[in-house]
Amino acid sequence: MPNRLSESLSPYLLQHAHNPVDWFPWGEEALARARGEQKPIFLSIGYSACHWCHVMERESFENPAVAEVLNANFVSIKVDREERPDLDDLYMDAVQTLTGRGGWPMSVWLTPELEPFYGGTYFPPESRGGMPGFIPLLTRIAEAWREDRPGVLTQARSLAGELQRQAAVEAGAHRPGDEVIEAALAQLRQGFDARWGGFGPAPKFPQHMAVELILARGTAADQAMALRTLDAMWEGGMYDHLGGGFARYSVDGQWLVPHFEKMLYDNAQLAACYLSAFQATGEARYGQVARETLDYLLRDLRDPSGGFHSSEDADSEGEEGKFYAFTPAEVREALGPEDGARFCAAYGITEAGTFEHGRSVVHRFSRAKTDDLPEDEDRALREGLRLWRDRRVRPGKDDKILASWNGLALSALARGFQVLGDPRYLEAAQACAAFLRRELWREGRLLRVWRQGRAHTPGFLEDGAAVVEGLVDLYEAGFDPAWLRWAEALAEELLARFQDPAEGGFFSTEEGQADLIFRQKPGFDNAVPSGNTLAARAFLRLSRHLQREDFRLAAEGVFRCFGPWLARAPRAFLGLLGALDLALREALEVAVSGDPASDSVQALLAEVHRRHLPGRVISASSDQLLPLHEDRGFPEGTALAFVCRGQTCAVPVTTPLELATLLR
Template identity: 45%
Template sequence: MKNTPKHTNRLIDETSPYLLQHAHNPVDWYPWGEEALNLAKELDKPILLSIGYSACHWCHVMERESFENEEIAAIMNKHYINIKVDREERPDLDEIYMSAVQIMTGSGGWPMTVFLTPDRKPFYGGTYFPPDDRYGRPGFPKLLVAVKDAYQNKRADIDEQAEKLVSHINQISNPKSVDDLLLDDKIIEQAFYHYQNRFDSQHGGFGQAPKFPPGMGLILLLRYWKRSGNSRALHIVEFTLEKMARGGMYDQLGGGFHRYSTDEIWLVPHFEKMLYDNSLLTVAYLEAFQATSKPFYREVVEETLDYVLREMYNQQNGGFYSTQDADSEGVEGKFFVWTPGEVEQILGQADAKIFCDFYDVTDHGNFEHQNILWVKTPADLYAKKIKIDQANLVNILNRCKKKLFEIRDKRIKPGLDDKILTSWNGLMIRSMGLAYQILGDLRYLEAAEKSAKFILTELVRKNGHLLRTHRAGKSHLNACLEDYSYFIAGLIELYQASFDPYWLREADRLNQIMISQFWDPQNGGFFFTGKDYPELIVRSKSAYDGATPSGASMAIHVLLRLAILLNQPDLIEKAKTTFSLYDHAMKTAPSGSAQMLCGVDFLIDTPKEIAIIGNPLSEQTQEILKDIHRRFVPNKVVALLNPNTEDRQKIEELIPLLASKTSIDGKTTIYVCQNYACQLPTTDVGDLDKLL
């Protein structure tokens, strides 16, 4: 007979795995919504807002220590209206209240703990609080009582502080545009020097531990290298990509990247795996492969996308899942680590000796007396060191990895957050579309198409507007700017992979909704939330490119591409207006504007407009597309018209770049244009060397 939980709160009716994890806490949790907010006003109680996500290790720790503790829960229930939020479902709330915590404390993170007045205004906050005084932090019960006392006895001070804080958040969240916007290659060069000054020349990456994967920064540096020919920029990119992929932050057996490295050498990660990291890093490794033709980068992409298709993808219906936990069986990293004894038992003595030496598996261990697999010496140098043929070494290692992976797969796996987010799916659809273009694996195109169809079927309201999240058969919550901009970016890449005009029509339709819902007609730029969205204390225009690109940066990405493909020059003006709001941020904090600076690079480069007239399935067309995509030409759009299609007129109306263009002698013909002015068409793939 199943044990009936002692406690059940209102989170039991939610779909988010993170919220459901807290449904049997003794804390009387509410989801964010009218019921909780109205009750706070009615009882004049402060709100305790706790924000986290399912793969967050310290969120689990705080739950075990405090939210499962009956005595602490009793204090929370007596004095507060307690609200739990999944930051992945509600990035709007996370962004506003994280700004508040950063202003109050100088830092931020998760779990986030914020105390609000009944009208939702923050007055005190922090991140993780232990159950008793430690780590230089007050114990959570002591804090709860102190905040309650202050709220009851110093109410006027608290209200004044909350007002000032909201005013400050509003100020920093709504930048003013500059009148003298100048976009040229100097702004990209300034960004390069910023990255160069922070580059860790010994271990790769930027700054000190903890080190986060700088996917967007690396693709910006690749663009600077392409523009300037500065080999130092390429070295920074390559060195960082190689160090990350050889470190413990990369899953050497199963593929895919963990969230970040706790040390400067990329050895010990926080073990959660996020869909967005693996999407963004795939793009960086794909572009590095285009730029250098080095097979190592292609292998990393293939292993990463194999992992995504195997573990983060709904193969039946389409759609990519959100995250995998750091913990399994309550222990961080347990699923991923090894001892020499385990390895020898599985591989036998001879293979184990080579494997353990190559991947640094020792009796002493490199992580809590166990071992994270990582590569200290690249295979070519290691083969010379032990006097063995490199191909033979690679065969031995692959054989060993296959055996160990099969055994590891039988272990208890980390928890999976299987909600499907429109925004993160947009990123992975884009990555899969790009990977198909560059590597030609049909599985990538099929997964991207299936997932896009899922979003357009299951995550769209009757009025055509997007929803944010889907799980357990239920789609809900208003989409934010990032849901639109990321997903439209995915649809554009899907069009350029398949040349099915349906994807471009949907991109155009959603782009019009994005502009009508999020564009600020008075001051320009895009709001984080749409005009039909429930009112929050601040309507922000944040454009920080952090772990993920800002919604505004990706909006620029799609505006600039759709402007060319659909011949809508007004979209370029919107992009320029948006740039003018963030001119100061791009110049003073380029690492927080990396995706936006990629947009600047696209705009000032006069992108290549490639029109192909031919049967998409013909050998000649396929050869031409392969030749285009093997090159690193990031600032381009590609459109294709099959001259024999019955829909020719409709396609030419949708994509004016293709209008009135014909094939030469029935052969697949290439037009390379800039600003809709085309060079002489050619049927010779060899001409692409000078045209591109």
């Protein structure tokens, strides 16, 4: 018999709808039950593509013995972390404070007043390998609640107070300068793995914010670190050489075996990162990786509505990586004996295997140079094996659409059109923006989640900020001013709902949210830039297009607010340091007057788009209605490019060669 989760929209919650656990979704019914019965809350937080979440479900949440203990002693609540990042952030901080580490599935025990008192991540049903068993743990917690409730409540109040103290941000007096960026670069040099690329030991995550910062501000030696990392990620097994796109991370230090889930946010940001590398170096392989990653988004994650789904699972048929790994016999079956053997040599498919059950992860770094395939043949064989692979049972997909992650995809696609010139990317970006406005913009407010025609959950800071920046990128790709105007309306909503006018920066949630014990002001950059990083970038870039001083000051407030933290732990704020770099460097504005669709304007725009120019602002218009085009007319049949650095503007030019001279 299904439980209450069967009425949910979240694919993650629906995965647990037939558990014998008496699950509640997070909401007033569950919270009122806990208060009324004075039972502790067992809060389980995870996400659809999480491998160990699936393991804990099979072992524990489908186990009648576990369900009996949970149902008798706790109000059990299941939360999709992707729908409620505010709850995930708050209680992850609690778990990390209690245990020194975090991750998913996250298991937290709360008082009816929502204060945490115990937590962890994955628990096996019975004790093993030094991990406490879930059933004995539940029994001990229930006993403590019955027999020493005052002690538990005291511990909970103390932990809640400590979390609030840790979350407090003491604003600085001034915006920090170049010294914090240099300190971060020094830390990245220290942590660089010269052999395999990347920064730090296994498991290795794709640190796109580190690479972007290095490409913008690093020395020639630093740039070599960034490019080595991009090459290693592409050559290894974390990159899907058949279908494009990247897995979440590598479990080893050499990027060979991935944790196979594929997330929209990773792939959007990595596509943009490889586009930057392509602009900075002109090396075709970076453009190819960006193109194949964007094509993966269009082929496998795009919803018919125009938005993009959240993720694909690591597991298929109950087994991690089964969809992605191969034996030599399977490759020969797909491609034929001769081509199959050549592909195996080029992509590391061996009889011994590099993964479980004698299968191999497709990768490039262990091949001999003599095994390289000609480019056309390489592409044809990869495509042939991809089509054969598509006959397998695909991993599960989380098909909900999130505003913030779609904002990142919007940026990546718009930039993909700018750099690669493929009109499919502009069309997809326009359709994505139209979807967000049609389905998630309600009465002047942005919602976060959409699935199967239904939208819900008020948007958080990260949602509005990511969409604003995506709209700026979309404007700079297609030059429809309607997108700038919507970005302006969204930005004004962010100021009204989330800004801290006294101390600077932004809270992640609105004031007065009853189901949070306090508001957080997110600053640390993780797999996704923090809400404040996204806001600083969005407000700074939009301020330069619209010449809005209040938007510029909002971005400055973020830098001032987190200035002391940037000085103490610069490597924890690589995305925010990238935004700070935009604020510190002399602004470069390129305004092209003329019909954006004309050949003459397109030739000038191409000269800008092919260059790596961090922080540049580009606009094109045939009228003088936007601030960057005021008093900048043009003779009929001619396009004029106006280039300004800081407060100094050059004489307008008409040819790509003249524009190239100014940009150099």
